[in-house]
Amino acid sequence: MNSTDDNALQSAVPATAGGLAVPAAQARAGRMHGAAFSPLYRQIKALLVQSLDRGDWKPGEAIPSEMELATRFQVSQGTVRKAIDELAAEHLLLRRQGKGTFVATHHEARVRYRFLRLAPDQGVPQPAQSQVLSCGRIRSSAEIARALEIRTGEQVVAIRRVLSFAGKATVVDDIWLPGDVFRGLTTELLGSYRGPLYGLFETEFGVSMVRADEKLRAVTAGDEYATLLQIEPGTPLLQVERVSHTYGDRPMEVRRGHYLTEGYHYRNSLN
Amino acid sequence: MNSTDDNALQSAVPATAGGLAVPAAQARAGRMHGAAFSPLYRQIKALLVQSLDRGDWKPGEAIPSEMELATRFQVSQGTVRKAIDELAAEHLLLRRQGKGTFVATHHEARVRYRFLRLAPDQGVPQPAQSQVLSCGRIRSSAEIARALEIRTGEQVVAIRRVLSFAGKATVVDDIWLPGDVFRGLTTELLGSYRGPLYGLFETEFGVSMVRADEKLRAVTAGDEYATLLQIEPGTPLLQVERVSHTYGDRPMEVRRGHYLTEGYHYRNSLN
């Protein structure tokens, strides 16, 4: 792979990616002083995220080897490695020595409990049973629209479900998804699916959740939640508001959960 | 880099560190197959943590330059760099280009809000006022002892305080600390101190908190907390149980907080 050298990276990019504002050669040359300077490995990283976003490599699949990518982008293996290092640290990729580097997927025990923080006070986490109560299309409220970065009134999918552990109803989730992306999501599809919701999003809609922000509050159960969770009204519940993001940090889900924290807790680690 | 080769790392270690079980040369030579193999940079990392733990470099101070450490440990700069990279990722060290690498300290805005996750629903976080209600020595309960990895009945410092934001009491914290480490901690010392508690622990007791695990639950306020927070009994509160760790992952604090989440929330990020 010996191009005419200038813009080596750019020319190596698949045609669909279009032109880069700042070709890699520029960073290599060492220009740009007070400006937007971004090192080569970050440009490589951005290209890799683009490929993930485009679905060039699917969740669970291996991406090309470091050497392959290095020759493709006309950089050293070390530079590719540093790009992949960051993506692995962010859990977008998963390295397995001797085997390759794989696209992270929610169809794995490891990754599952990154997003389900409710754990039993004693014993090990048990898989939850999900019961979908409703799933329909509505016009988004201003609040949901803002969080999803769509226009107020645009169509969203609204889901309500109950999660149970060992037969005991523990979580009520209300979920909102952008309607145009999740076309064809129905109660039946949800009901027929085994495994985590984010796994379904991956395989059925090509949406990989990568990061989420949560806001937690303590509230008391009103009649509605009390009935759903079979508890007394006034029982304290942990309210969890979540906005989940896919590859380009694009918000793709809003979720409001109400957790019954009796015998369970929300675990967190401060680093 | 031509020493007499064997045990280059070990001989470079300050005398106080004593002998290493596995000298660096072993990793370099490439022995140890199914065994406990640990790469060179992790051994360097462990040595750096030892130095931090011994207080060779105090919070806020610069550690020696990468080149300096590389010659001291008889490894390449890249190996030292990788060790420091991990410590920086874990927030034990802080890199500042052109200036040096510094020991992380809680006397900084950046690091403060890593451990205080309560944020206002609108606006930017305001500094909290702390009012210490009590501070005394008691025998540890079995529960606290287990968390602090001390014997039941051993002396612990017990602190109760209230945090207020803009004059409104919002948090009640109960804190337990191992008595032998926090000798001389009194209500007066706590009262005379400005700034975060973990800053005081650093400067007065040489204890740097590095990581914490939390368990969150929703509870309702009893008469005690209701009085302290000037709210109605039965108001929902966010209960936060925290175990904080210092260098070497040694537990050094148990804390049970009760947060009033009206106008405030506990923010979290799932990566």
Next chain:
DNA sequence: AAGTGGTCTAGACCACGTT
């Protein structure tokens, strides 16, 4: 100008898994 961390390269070798 000098010193620090940050990037990039090229090559050697090791550990792990598959063929």
Next chain:
DNA sequence: ACGTGGTCTAGACCACTTT
């Protein structure tokens, strides 16, 4: 035996800060 990621090295140069 081969291909993958993982480690380690040595050297060049860049970006940032201070002298």
